[in-house]
Amino acid sequence: AQSVTQLGSHVSVSEGALVLLRCNYSSSVPPYLFWYVQYPNQGLQLLLKYTSAATLVKGINGFEAEFKKSETSFHLTKPSAHMSDAAEYFCAVILRSGSARQLTFGSGTQLTVLP
Amino acid sequence: ETGVTQSPTHLIKTRGQQVTLRCSSQSGHNTVSWYQQALGQGPQFIFQYYREEENGRGNFPPRFSGLQFPNYSSELNVNALELDDSALYLCASSLTSGGDNYNEQFFGPGTRLTVL
Numbered sequence: 706a707q708s709v710t711q712l713g714s715h716v717s718v719s720e721g722a723l724v725l726l727r728c729n730y731s732s733s734v735p736p737y738l739f740w741y742v743q744y745p746n747q748g749l750q751l752l753l754k755y756t757s758a759a760t761l762v763k764g765i766n767g768f769e770a771e772f773k774k775s776e777t778s779f780h781l782t783k784p785s786a787h788m789s790d791a792a793e794y795f796c797a798v799i800l801r802s803g804s805a806r807q808l809t810f811g812s813g814t815q816l817t818v819l820p
Numbered sequence: 821e822t823g824v825t826q827s828p829t830h831l832i833k834t835r836g837q838q839v840t841l842r843c844s845s846q847s848g849h850n851t852v853s854w855y856q857q858a859l860g861q862g863p864q865f866i867f868q869y870y871r872e873e874e875n876g877r878g879n880f881p882p883r884f885s886g887l888q889f890p891n892y893s894s895e896l897n898v899n900a901l902e903l904d905d906s907a908l909y910l911c912a913s914s915l916t917s918g919g920d921n922y923n924e925q926f927f928g929p930g931t932r933l934t935v936l
Contacts (some may be wrong), residue, residue, distance in 0.1 A: 737922050738841055745930075745931075748824075748927035748928050748929045748930050749863070749910065749929070751924060751926075754924070763889075770839055784910075795862050795863075797838055797862075800865075801876075804870075804875045804876060805853070805867075805868035805870070805875045805876020805877075806826075806876075806922055807853065807865035807868065807870075807876060807878065808853075808855075808863070808865065808912075808925060809865065810860055810862030810863050810864075812861055812862050812867070813860075813861070813862050818897040
């Protein structure tokens, strides 16, 4: 079964610094992979998705992620952190359940941006 | 275009009670998925409804049940509430159009359930 592992439950960066949030997946075939962001007391918002097209995926708010099959990774990056990026970030993969397609999420990484 | 809405926003129940949570799909969507997000964890898939039938289920007991209505809105019902059912319940809608393509799920803001 496909699953995802997020390394680091908490990451702190200074404003303007590089953001790197790590995600590794377990799968024998290239999956659909996603990054979602969750702000306090809100639902999930899709940042970007990988669907077997370009390996470098650009998303909203300046985020991007690179699919690396050799490393089974899909790390999320942003060149320069902004205070508004403080939130929880989830990596997810698609898993079949019956005829349904369910999102299977990692445990999340809380990003803190320091002034 | 109206997004996914959920009601109520917050709910407090006691152990053993029953609860119903509601979700209105985004316009044009025909599929609803429900997820449970315990504090400090990622969302866990409960089940999915398509054309008013459950077409997939995660590792949740039968006391978690659902409905989908002809207008594609949905309910999540939980019977015999337990303390561990305290969580944020997220609803997501999508458009299932056949084939092997994945269509993005759009999430509502969630219902925060507290079981005392």
